Amino acid sequence: MTEQSPTPTSASRLPEPRVARSIADTANHHLEIDEVTKTFGRQQVLKGINLHVARGGTTAIVGPSGSGKTTLLRLIAGFEAPDTGQIMLGGRVVAGDTWVPAHRRNIGYVAQDGALFPHLTVGQNIAFGLDKAHGGSRKQIAARVEELLDMVALDGSYAKRRPHELSGGQQQRIALARAMARRPEVMLLDEPFSALDAGLRVATRRAVAKVLAKAGVTTILVTHDQAEALSFADQVAVMRGGKLAQIGNPFVVYTRPADRATAEFLGDAVILDAWLEGSLAMCSLGPVPVRHPTAQGHVQIMLRPEQIRIAAESPIHGTVLDWDYFGPESSVRIKLADRPWDQPVHPGMPGGGEIITIRHWNAAMARKGMDLALKVIGEGVAFPLGEPSTGVSTLAE
């Protein structure tokens, strides 16, 4: 192979990435948000949102604080009106040329703190969610409250308790029961688990997901917790600065993020300079295959830390700098060896020596100063040079 200079296929030449509106087929859309914008004062909070949600599907909107997630949820609920664009529910325009008020949209809403009425019992809180059509006699209301309690896996005796006599997770389940009382077709969950501690959070999230899936309710969860988004939803929409940067299934957005900022937001990322020809990137971890590269030449390649394994033998080496022990795994900081591969050197290519962080289950494998052989599993993702980093969760230094 002869030495080549970098070709001018750089970031500036690349078209704006197109973000598909949905991963579902068009016929199955329950909620359709098209070109929606919203400005508060002089701040444009939503800058042209396109998102389609399948009937009965679960979409997580994930993004940093202030990116516009709650605003979008409030527009769907009908608490705010978009400046431009259109929102359709079940094929009917609810915001745009016509306006359907919140109470006529058949949408349930659960807020971060559940917002239960402290002076009412659990039963009264849930019954509050029943309108006249679903209410009926006292006996019928009591039966429906019990049914809703059962739906969220709490027995009927809870109806007499007051909210302060419940755990945080139980309060959130009551808030969900109240929101389910009118049999909504769509449920909007605005960070409903964020006030719960880690263990309760996972259990409550599972319980809520089960209830909603069983009832076939189309669900949108807003969260700034990437792990929660990836585990809860069948479609993840990544929001940044009032735009959706990527929409895809959890596996795709995690393993093939559309850009560097999305990669870093969704989890730890090892990012290295690389030289890409065709679908093979040369970097300090050796040759790494890249699927559907959007750039060539000098790029940055992204790998998830779990893709970098300690091998019995490999031409790629690194020295352990230090590590953090987390019980089931350790996070190991490694300085890669200088120029570990026998390939032509391209201008702008690293000569090795970068510091990366990987994870390993066996802390004994990683002592300071130890020389480790490394190999890469799976494919990397190439980003054109010059993509800004969010500065979040970057493991490569």
Ligand SMILES: Nc1ncnc2c1ncn2[C@@H]1O[C@H](COP(=O)(O)OP(=O)(O)OP(=O)(O)O)[C@@H](O)[C@H]1O
């Ligand atoms: N009613 C309002 N009036 C003025 N500004 C608002 C209003 N609602 C939201 N904003 C602003 O819009 C921006 C986006 O807010 P939003 O609550 O939608 O973000 P978010 O992504 O949900 O954030 P967080 O994760 O912190 O809840 C923020 O800068 C916020 O201050």
